Amino acid sequence: MSKLAVSCVVDDDPIFIFGMKILLKKIGFSDELLVFKNGQEAIDGLLERLKNKEQLPQVIFLDLNMPIMDGWEFLEDFVKIPNHNRETVRVYVVSSSIDARDHQRAKELNVVSNYFVKPITEEDLNEILNNL
Amino acid sequence: MQVKTQNTLFKDLPISALILNDRFEIESYSEHLVHEFLPKKTELTGKHIAEAIPFLPSLFFTAINDCFVYKCGDENPAVQYVNYRNDIQWLKWRITPRIKEDKTINLLVYLEEVSKLKQMEDFFTRVEEVALVGGWQLNIKTSELFWTDVTKLIHEVPNHYAPQLKEGLKFYKEGEHRQRIQQLVDNAIKYGISYNEELIIVTAKGNEKWVRAKGETDFVNGECVRLFGTFQDIDKEKRSEIAMERTSNRLQTATSSGRIGIWEYEFDTGKIIWDKNMYSLFGINPKSFVPHYTTWENTLHPEDKERIIKDLQLAKQGIKPFNTEYRIIAKYNRVRHLKAQGTIVYGGKGEPTKMIGSNWDITESKENEARLKQLLKVTTSQNEGLLNFAHIVSHNLRSHASNIAMLSNFLDDDLKDSGANSESLQLLKTAAKNLNETIVHLNEVVEVKTNATEKLKNIAVKPILENVLESIDVSVKDANTKLTHNLTDNTKVPAVAAYLDSILLNLISNSIRYKHPERDLKLNIEFTTNKDGKILSIKDNGIGINLKKHRKKLFGMYKTFHDHSEARGIGLFISKNQMESMNGEISVESKEGVGSTFHLTFYNNK
Numbered sequence: 001m002s003k004l005a006v007s008c009v010v011d012d013d014p015i016f017i018f019g020m021k022i023l024l025k026k027i028g029f030s031d032e033l034l035v036f037k038n039g040q041e042a043i044d045g046l047l048e049r050l051k052n053k054e055q056l057p058q059v060i061f062l063d064l065n066m067p068i069m070d071g072w073e074f075l076e077d078f079v080k081i082p083n084h085n086r087e088t089v090r091v092y093v094v095s096s097s098i099d100a101r102d103h104q105r106a107k108e109l110n111v112v113s114n115y116f117v118k119p120i121t122e123e124d125l126n127e128i129l130n131n132l
Numbered sequence: 133m134q135v136k137t138q139n140t141l142f143k144d145l146p147i148s149a150l151i152l153n154d155r156f157e158i159e160s161y162s163e164h165l166v167h168e169f170l171p172k173k174t175e176l177t178g179k180h181i182a183e184a185i186p187f188l189p190s191l192f193f194t195a196i197n198d199c200f201v202y203k204c205g206d207e208n209p210a211v212q213y214v215n216y217r218n219d220i221q222w223l224k225w226r227i228t229p230r231i232k233e234d235k236t237i238n239l240l241v242y243l244e245e246v247s248k249l250k251q252m253e254d255f256f257t258r259v260e261e262v263a264l265v266g267g268w269q270l271n272i273k274t275s276e277l278f279w280t281d282v283t284k285l286i287h288e289v290p291n292h293y294a295p296q297l298k299e300g301l302k303f304y305k306e307g308e309h310r311q312r313i314q315q316l317v318d319n320a321i322k323y324g325i326s327y328n329e330e331l332i333i334v335t336a337k338g339n340e341k342w343v344r345a346k347g348e349t350d351f352v353n354g355e356c357v358r359l360f361g362t363f364q365d366i367d368k369e370k371r372s373e374i375a376m377e378r379t380s381n382r383l384q385t386a387t388s389s390g391r392i393g394i395w396e397y398e399f400d401t402g403k404i405i406w407d408k409n410m411y412s413l414f415g416i417n418p419k420s421f422v423p424h425y426t427t428w429e430n431t432l433h434p435e436d437k438e439r440i441i442k443d444l445q446l447a448k449q450g451i452k453p454f455n456t457e458y459r460i461i462a463k464y465n466r467v468r469h470l471k472a473q474g475t476i477v478y479g480g481k482g483e484p485t486k487m488i489g490s491n492w493d494i495t496e497s498k499e500n501e502a503r504l505k506q507l508l509k510v511t512t513s514q515n516e517g518l519l520n521f522a523h524i525v526s527h528n529l530r531s532h533a534s535n536i537a538m539l540s541n542f543l544d545d546d547l548k549d550s551g552a553n554s555e556s557l558q559l560l561k562t563a564a565k566n567l568n569e570t571i572v573h574l575n576e577v578v579e580v581k582t583n584a585t586e587k588l589k590n591i592a593v594k595p596i597l598e599n600v601l602e603s604i605d606v607s608v609k610d611a612n613t614k615l616t617h618n619l620t621d622n623t624k625v626p627a628v629a630a631y632l633d634s635i636l637l638n639l640i641s642n643s644i645r646y647k648h649p650e651r652d653l654k655l656n657i658e659f660t661t662n663k664d665g666k667i668l669s670i671k672d673n674g675i676g677i678n679l680k681k682h683r684k685k686l687f688g689m690y691k692t693f694h695d696h697s698e699a700r701g702i703g704l705f706i707s708k709n710q711m712e713s714m715n716g717e718i719s720v721e722s723k724e725g726v727g728s729t730f731h732l733t734f735y736n737n738k
Contacts, residue, residue, distance in 0.1 A: 015535045022542055065531075096531035098575050099522070118534035119541075119568075 003129050004030035008057035010042040010074065011035075011094070012066045016118070020061065027125055030059070039069030043077050056085045059128065061120075064095040064102060071095070072105070079111050092128060094120050148243045154200055156181045159238060168245060171216050188243075189213040189223060199227050200236045210250045222250040257281075269360035270297060272321065283363045286343060288335035305332040305340065316347065321356045324349045330370060342370035393491040397425060397474075399448065399484060404428060413470065413491055415463025433459035433467060447474060448484050457494065469498040522578035530571050537564040573702045580631070580709040588714060590624040591632055593668065597657065600637045604644070611644045617657035625666045625734040631710035635718075636670075638703040639730050643672035648725075665716075665735040673727040679720070686720060 007030035009020050017035055024033060034057055036042035046056060064071035071093060078091070093106045096118040106115045116124055142149065148165035150158050158176045166173055169185050176184045182193060192213075195206040210222040226242040257280075260266060266283025270276070277295045284293055287303055301317070304310040309331045316327040326348045333341050344366045350358035387394060393410035397403075402425040411418045414431055421427065432440055436458040447454035454474035462468045474489025540561045547554060597619065601608055608615075625632070640655065647653040656671045677686065687708040704718075711718045715735055722728035 013531060013535070015539070016531070019535065019538045019542065096528075096534050098530060098572055100579065118531060119538035121541075 003028060004058045004132075006030055006032045006034065006055055006057040007059045007061070008034040008036070008042070008046075009061045010037075010039065010066070010071070011061070011063035012037050013063070016063070019119070023120070023122060023125060027122060027129075029125060029129065030057075038066040039071060039074030039077070041068075042074055043069070043081075046078075046081065050081070050083055050085075056083070056089055058089065058132070060089060060091045061094045062091055064093060064097055075109060075111055090128075090132070092116060094118060150176070150181075150241050150243075152181055152196060152239045152241060154237060156196065158184055165243065169215070169243065187213060187215060192223065192225060195225070195227060196239060196241070199229050199239055203229055203231055203234070203236050205229055210246050215245070219247070221245050221247040264365035266363040267360070268295075268300075268363055269358060271358060272356050279363075286335070286341070286363060286365045287333065288337045288339065303333045303335070305334050309333075313345065316345075317359070320347050320349050320359055324351055324356060326361075330366065341365060342367045387490075391493050394488075395491065396486060396488050397428075398486045402426070410491065413462075413468070413493055414460060415466075431460040431462070433461055435459070444487075447476060447487065450476065450484070454487065454489060467495075468493055469495045518578060522575055525571055525575050525578065530568075530575075533564070533567045533571055537561075537568050540564045573706070576706055577702070577709060580706065580713050587628050588626045589629070591627045591629050592621065593623045593625060593632070593659065594619045594621060596629065596633050597636055600633060600640060603637065604641060607641070607644050611647050612652035613644065613655055614652060615655045615657070617659075619657065619659055623659050625668065625732075626736075627714050627716075627734060628710075631714060635707045635710055635732065638707050639670045642703065643670070643674055643728075646672075646674045646728075648673060648675050648727075665733055667734070668732040669729055670732070671727065671729040676724040676726050676728050677720070677722040678724050679722050683720075687718065 007024065009017055011017055011020075021033065024030065034045060036045050042060075049056060062071045062074060069077075075091070078086070090113045091111055092114050093112055094116045095102065097103075098117055103115055106112045114128075142151070142160045143163050145162040146164060148162060148168045150161035150165055153159050158179050158181060161176050166176065174184075181188075181196070189211045191208070191211050195208070198204070199206055206225070206227040208223075208225055210224055213221055213223050215221045222245065224244040224246040228240040228242075229236045230238050230240065260280060260282040264282060264286065266286050267280040268283050269278050271278075275297050277297050277300055279287075279293075279295050279300075281291060284291055287293075289295075301310065301313055304313045312329065313331060316325075316329060319325045320327060326346070328344070328346045330342060330344050333343050335341055342365075344364040345361065346363075347359055347361040349356050350360070386392070387407070388409055391409060391413065393413045394407040395410055396405040404423050404425055404427070406418075406421070406423070408418075411421065414428075416427075416431075429437070429441070440456065440458045443452070443454060443456045446452040454472065454476075457469060457471050459467050459469055470491050471494045472489060472491050474487045476484045477486045477488060479485040540557070543557055544561055547557060597617070601615070643653060643655055651673065654673045656669075658669045658671070660667045660669070679686075687704045708718050711732060717731075717733040717735075719731045719733070720728060721731070
C-alpha cells in the first residue's frame with residue numbers, strides 16, 4: 001500500500017520518466033502513476049478523468065520545457081479546471097532549468113508548491129511526502 | 133628835378149607802394165597801387181591816406197600812427213579786410229620810416245593784397261588740421277629741418293619746438309620702425325626714391341602712434357637738395373585696421389579649420405557667392421565654378437533634393453528658419469553629409485533679397501553614428517546569443533547531465549543490492565555529479581549580465597554579510613572564525629544585492645577553505661572610501677596565495693592555486709565578472725603563509 005493513491009508526471013523526456021518510475025516505485029510513492037508527454041496531453045487526460053469521475057492526482061511533477069504545450073501553458077489551463085478537487089492537487093515543477101527567471105516565475109505562481117532542479121532525488125520525494 | 137625823377141621812378145614801380153608824410157598825406161605812390169587797390173584811376177598825391185584808400189584795415193592805420201610816434205617800422209604778413217568790391221581779402225604791408233634829426237619825416241609803405249596766396253595757405257592749414265597731415269622739409273645742404281604746426285602736433289611737441297634731423301628720426305620707435313625710416317631717408321637722398329610708409333613713432337609725451345610718412349626729393353644737378361613730404365596721424369585707422377585684421381584672421385582660421393563654408397544666395401538673380409571653404413566642401417574647382425543656384429542644386433543627393441528645396445522655400449517665406457542637414461554628391465561621387473544654416477536678408481521694402489549662410493561637413497559624425505548603431509546592433513545580438521546559450525545550457529545540456537547523474541545513482545543502487553561494488557561506477561557517479569556542477573557554474577557565469585549597472589542600488593552591506601555568515605554558519609564555527617568589521621547600519625555600496633551576496637559568500641568561503649592549518653581563522657572586513665568610490669576589504673590570515681606565480685591567472689576560469697581537495701577555481705572568476713558588471717573592481721594582496729586581502733572597489737556613478 002503506497003502513501004498516495006494517484007500521482008502524475010508530465011515530461012517529454014523518456015529517460016526522466018524511466019527514472020521517476022523507478023524512484024517512485026522504490027519509495028512507494030503512489031498506487032497509480034499517470035504519465036503525460038506534454039501539457040496538452042496532461043490537460044486532456046485530467047479532464048478525461050474528471051469526466052469519468054475518477055480521482056485527480058494528488059501530486060503532479062511538471063516539466064517546464066516541453067513540445068506542443070509547455071509547463072507554463074499547462075499551469076495556465078490547469079487553474080481553469082472547475083473542480084474543488086483541483087485545489088487539493090499539489091504541483092511541483094521539476095525542471096533541468098537553473099535559469100533564475102524560471103525559478104522566480106514559478107515562485108510567483110500560487111498553484112506551484114515547489115521547484116526542483118533535476119536530477120530529483122529520493123530525499124526530495126520523501127520531503128514532498130512528509131509535507132503533504 | 134631830383135624829386136621829379138624820383139616820383140616818376142616811384143610811379144613806375146611794379147609793386148604797390150606809397151610815401152606818407154607826417155600828416156598822413158600821400159606824397160607819392162606807384163600806379164600799381166591804384167591799379168591794385170582802387171576801382172578807377174584817381175589822383176592821390178596830397179590826399180590823406182584814410183581818404184585815398186578808406187577800406188584799409190584799422191590795424192594798418194594804427195600801425196602807421198605807431199610808426200610815426202615810435203620812429204619804427206612795421207610789417208604784417210596778412211590782415212583781413214574788405215576791399216572796394218566787398219571781397220574778403222588779406223593785406224600784407226611793410227612800413228619803413230625815414231628819420232631825420234630824430235624825427236620821422238615820412239614813411240615808405242609797401243602794400244600787397246595776398247588773398248589768393250593766403251587763401252591757399254589757409255586752406256592747406258585747415259586741411260592739415262582736419263586730415264592731421266603735417267608737412268616737413270629738409271634742406272640737405274644746411275641740414276635745416278622744418279616742421280609745420282600739425283607735424284609738431286602729431287609729435288606732441290610745443291609749437292616753438294625746433295626739430296633737428298637726428299632728433300627727428302629718433303621719434304620713430306626703436307627697432308624695425310627706426311631702421312626702416314633711416315633706410316628710406318638714405319635711399320631718398322642717395323637715389324631719389326620717394327617713400328610712403330606706415331610706421332610707429334613715440335611722441336614727446338611717450339605715446340605710441342601710427343603715422344604715414346611720405347617723402348619726396350628735389351634734385352639739382354644730380355644732387356639731392358631737398359627732402360620734403362607729409363606726415364599723417366593714422367593711429368585710429370591703423371589700430372582698427374589691425375584689430376579688424378586680427379578678427380578676420382581669427383574668423384578665417386576658425387572657418388577654415390572648422391571647415392565651415394560661407395555662402396550667399398541672391399534670390400532674384402540666382403547668383404551665389406562661395407568662400408574658399410565652400411569649394412573644398414563641395415569638391416568643386418573655383419575656376420570651373422558657375423556661380424549660380426543651379427550649380428548648388430545639381431550637387432544635391434537625389435533623395436534629399438526635394439526636401440532641401442522645400443526647406444529653402446519655407447525659409448524664404450519666413451515660415452521656418454533654414455537649419456537643416458543634407459547630402460551632396462561631391463567629387464569622385466562621394467556622398468558627404470552637410471549641415472546648413474542660413475539667414476534671410478531683407479530689402480528696403482521688407483522683401484527677401486538674399487540668404488547668407490554657412491555649411492559644414494558632418495560626414496564623419498554621421499558615419500560614426502551609423503557605425504555606433506551598427507556596433508550596438510552587433511553587441512545586442514551577441515548579447516542575445518549569449519542569453520540563448522545560457523538558455524541552451526540551462527535547459528538542454530542540463531537535462532542530459534541530470535539524467536546521467538540519476539541513472540548512475542540507479543546503477544549504483546542496483547550493484548549495492550547485489551552486494552558488488554565497482555570502482556569505475558563510483559567514478560562515473562563522481563563524473564556525473566561534477567558535470568552537473570560545472571554546468572551550473574557555467575550558467576552562473578553567463579547569467580552575470582553586462583548591463584547590471586542599470587540595476588545598481590545603494591545596498592546596506594551589513595545585512596548581506598549577516599545573511600552570508602548565517603548560510604555558512606557551520607563551517608564558520610568549524611574554523612573557529614574570529615570576525616571583525618567596521619560596518620555600520622549605514623554602510624552602503626552601489627551594488628546588485630544578489631551579486632554582493634554571492635561575492636561575499638565566495639570570498640568568506642575561500643577564507644575558510646584555505647585557512648591556515650595551524651591557527652584559527654581571523655577575518656577582518658573593513659569599509660573605506662576615497663574620492664573615486666567605496667572599498668570593502670576582506671582580510672584573512674590563511675595560507676595565502678603565491679601572487680608572483682598566480683596573479684594573472686587568479687581570476688581566470690578554472691584555475692586553482694592550492695593543492696587542496698576542495699579547490700574548484702570558478703568562484704573568483706564569477707566574483708570578478710559580477711564586480712565588473714556592477715562597474716566595480718576586485719583586486720588582491722597576499723603573502724604565502726600570512727594571508728590574503730581582497731579589495732572590492734565600488735566606483736561612484738560614472
